[in-house]
Amino acid sequence: MHAIGIDIGGTKIAGAVVTELGEIVEEQRRPSPAEDPDAMVDVVVEMIADLASRHEVSGAGVAAAGFIDAAQSTVYYAPNIAWRNEPLRQRIEERLPGLDITVDNDANAAGWAEFRFGAGRIYSDMTMLTIGTGVGGAVVVGDRLLRGGFGTGGEIGHLRVVPGGLPCGCGARGCIEQYGSGRALLRMANEIADAGGIGRPLADARAQAEASGGKLDGGLVGGLIAAHDPGALAALRELGGWLGQACASLGAVLDPQIFVFGGGVAVAGDLLLDPVREAYLAHLPARGYHPEPQFLVAELVNDAGVVGAADLARLHADAR
Amino acid sequence: MHAIGIDIGGTKIAGAVVTELGEIVEEQRRPSPAEDPDAMVDVVVEMIADLASRHEVSGAGVAAAGFIDAAQSTVYYAPNIAWRNEPLRQRIEERLPGLDITVDNDANAAGWAEFRFGAGRIYSDMTMLTIGTGVGGAVVVGDRLLRGGFGTGGEIGHLRVVPGGLPCGCGARGCIEQYGSGRALLRMANEIADAGGIGRPLADARAQAEASGGKLDGGLVGGLIAAHDPGALAALRELGGWLGQACASLGAVLDPQIFVFGGGVAVAGDLLLDPVREAYLAHLPARGYHPEPQFLVAELVNDAGVVGAADLARLHADAR
């Protein structure tokens, strides 16, 4: 049976009806009333009701950024919405009697979609890193999503790679998020722009952006990467080196058959994956004594959230 | 039904018949012919045959140090025995027709016993660190042992805590095994002994040991810890600090409800756990936004290997 997936983002809410094969039957998007937690619930309820009125579905899965409890019910904390210990599942179910609702972390939902229908589909154990503004993560162990004992597992961005390193938004220091995210890439690109030489095209792009009130952003750096600019590639190689080191550590614990890289930075493809692989091998414990994983970029991009949320809802309904 | 558990150690092989409640019905130990891989198989086969002749069992589980494949069959590599891609399960099954044999990593077997019958028994997600000469690990995720995509997961000792840090026996650098193991405790104790002041009792113990051809070893340091010697406690606190930092990183990924500490060093109890907890909290990402795990010492000690191996064999037989 079909299921509904909802993906609550900072600027928009996406909703879709998804088949058991991960195909989208109908999709809609609405602006996200991020500043008003109650209005947010209203919009989610309306989208589900509207989609459910035209399709027979087994349930609906809602994906949002933040910590969700292990029972897929309560939002402990959301970074962009004023939800604290919010019983989101109960609030939605009360208004949509008869429909099975689940709540999941958005990176977990996207990772699950990738595992079921994307780059991870032929494997049983996958670790996914989503390289956006931050570093998101999702871990699949033995064909099941690792949610953690309290529902907050898979937060790969907060693996520490440097003791006493750069301060992180999570309150700790040295997290891979500060060395392997899109934000880190911009910091590295700015440093190279300051250095002259191969940094000149980056500095020129930055100066042009600043002339019109902007700054060096992901689009500009991505454009220079696509043009194989040496300075932008140097920044990307540095980023990849850190990510590869993190994978070597993660691999010792999780032993995935595949590492999948998603998010905006992953469109660089092998330009990112090559330095990741090199650093992984250079820092791999017990290299040569056990099989080594693949490194691939994500296949599903924009729709991963809704597809994964729907599939997790279907699994939940099937298990009842 | 009962099951047989075999634990192959560096100096002895233990074998036991274990009930479904983790109780040992009969146990025996023999010297370990570690230098002769074929003789090792002979002893294991003899022990299983002998135990199976007196008890009805569902199967036998064999635990050994090393990398075991995900199918619980082949030893990729064993550190103490000359097994390389050894089809251990097949070799034993050929000589014991009708008996279901499984092979597992010894730290995983011990961790599983602790999860099922020891400190982890009321939880679904547990991370165990075994602090012996090295640092072993076992991870339980959603009531299932994390084996990894290639069978080599849960190698927590090789999580990196210091980039470019101390060389590790695995060929990489900066692994927690070099900062959180019994070997690390001895290094720290020797450094404190060299420093004078509170290190004098350690230095005196070392001098006495060396006078009779020995050196500062785990027994001596453990004795000083038990006597609350300030120098030995300082070394233990340093060790615990590193372990707590590793737990903060591991927790972001695995989110266990409980961390269990086993191995010889864990007999120090709260003298070890207190600095572990403090360092964990001091380095915890997103502290205050999600529930926090327990820290406990292991309850099963000497028998964990055979009990866990037997239980994993029973699970395997049941799943057939």
Next chain:
Amino acid sequence: MHAIGIDIGGTKIAGAVVTELGEIVEEQRRPSPAEDPDAMVDVVVEMIADLASRHEVSGAGVAAAGFIDAAQSTVYYAPNIAWRNEPLRQRIEERLPGLDITVDNDANAAGWAEFRFGAGRIYSDMTMLTIGTGVGGAVVVGDRLLRGGFGTGGEIGHLRVVPGGLPCGCGARGCIEQYGSGRALLRMANEIADAGGIGRPLADARAQAEASGGKLDGGLVGGLIAAHDPGALAALRELGGWLGQACASLGAVLDPQIFVFGGGVAVAGDLLLDPVREAYLAHLPARGYHPEPQFLVAELVNDAGVVGAADLARLHADAR
């Protein structure tokens, strides 16, 4: 006999007829068509032809920023002009038959002028560092210019002083150019301005510059250095300290009798050289077991490029 020297800069091209004693007989300057590589060759050819029409010369030397091959013929790469493996010598000689043309790196030409007619004239072994926006270098060994096996030697700015240090425009990290250049001096001055205390005059100068759309630049910092402002001197001492450490490393390999400092920052004279000497001595291998070099500022300033290029051309013609 006289020789012609041409110095191709980013904004202008200088050309001069130079005597065997390094004296300029006639000089001219033209704007540099840096964006048009062919027009650049046209201007150089016209200047040489014009100068050669009024003076008897043994040949003409052309100096440009970039990597020049060991045969003084081909520009592998120029940072400011779109020359890649450009056969510059051949292109000029084709249009000026009968005239012997050589091509040299501009820092090498300036260093050679300093060696022959400036601060290095009584020595056989000189190492020169040109402290401009970047750090240029020239090395004289046994009365001969060190060109290197591929023509790209003497790039002292890319000696590494900090492993994993600041990214450099060359794509590597930790080069002395990032710690000892005019650009580095501005970074240090900005850091001191941010720190309050002795940084206030720097902060004030910066605020005034920004009020009119500018920023803290070399002229402002140089003015404060000339006025012995404590904050600006602190930045200069930090710079000199790094340069002195680099000299200690270079001295072990090159063993010059004299280190010469040129470029805009070197006008600070002993305010720069004093911390250089102190750091050199503090980091000198085998101090006290061998003679120590002199540290001087360059004597030729604006004309060093044309004088050196002309002299290198004369040497080349004499050797034929």
Next chain:
Amino acid sequence: MHAIGIDIGGTKIAGAVVTELGEIVEEQRRPSPAEDPDAMVDVVVEMIADLASRHEVSGAGVAAAGFIDAAQSTVYYAPNIAWRNEPLRQRIEERLPGLDITVDNDANAAGWAEFRFGAGRIYSDMTMLTIGTGVGGAVVVGDRLLRGGFGTGGEIGHLRVVPGGLPCGCGARGCIEQYGSGRALLRMANEIADAGGIGRPLADARAQAEASGGKLDGGLVGGLIAAHDPGALAALRELGGWLGQACASLGAVLDPQIFVFGGGVAVAGDLLLDPVREAYLAHLPARGYHPEPQFLVAELVNDAGVVGAADLARLHADAR
């Protein structure tokens, strides 16, 4: 015409008559009276006189460890013999009237032999690193030996690679000699032996050596390298990584066409050169914009000192 080469070592003095093609016609060795500087001169004079009595020679070159002045005459300082500002050339010439004597640093003599008759013979610019107990160096620039302005150039072992790094026997800190020498290899091997795992064969070899009053030495580590022991190879790779980083820095200044590695550690061949090349490329300034050098091991081994000393003496005599 033939020339005589003398190589003063810590335990023996070698002397040989060498042809213009670097072939040895006659050779002899005597014990080195290292503790008696005057007896040392006596032995050298006797060897030269004896060899000169049977062969027509153009002169004799004497190679010794230490700082020799640029005039190839005076020993400023010798590490193993009590010579301080010793006019060695004059003292020998007084007792052997009519014979042209030169004095050279032993690493320079060996490097010159390698340049003239060994791995460097088809190049004009060579940098040689001799990896023995320490790190020796010799630099050839434009077909000439770089002696330096005071005769103490080419001391590559004291290039600094880590600011504030390990203390060096020269009184400075962080010299490549502490990270790339045979002594450093033993330190790294001991660290790996302490780490367990792949360090066990190293630890076993060390324990056996200590049982008979010895310790882990170059022969034991070299044997394990030859047997491709993972722990010994890890130590060698670490060593090679540091040497490659030093070569990247040296290359920016000296731009050799070839780096030659001599000394006992270099017998490891590509096992050493592979990590050297990898680290060189990873840290190379302006990679891709200029040609890259070769990396080879030395061809002359035991005789390099006498052959080089003789050839340098012949060149000196020819230049008179």
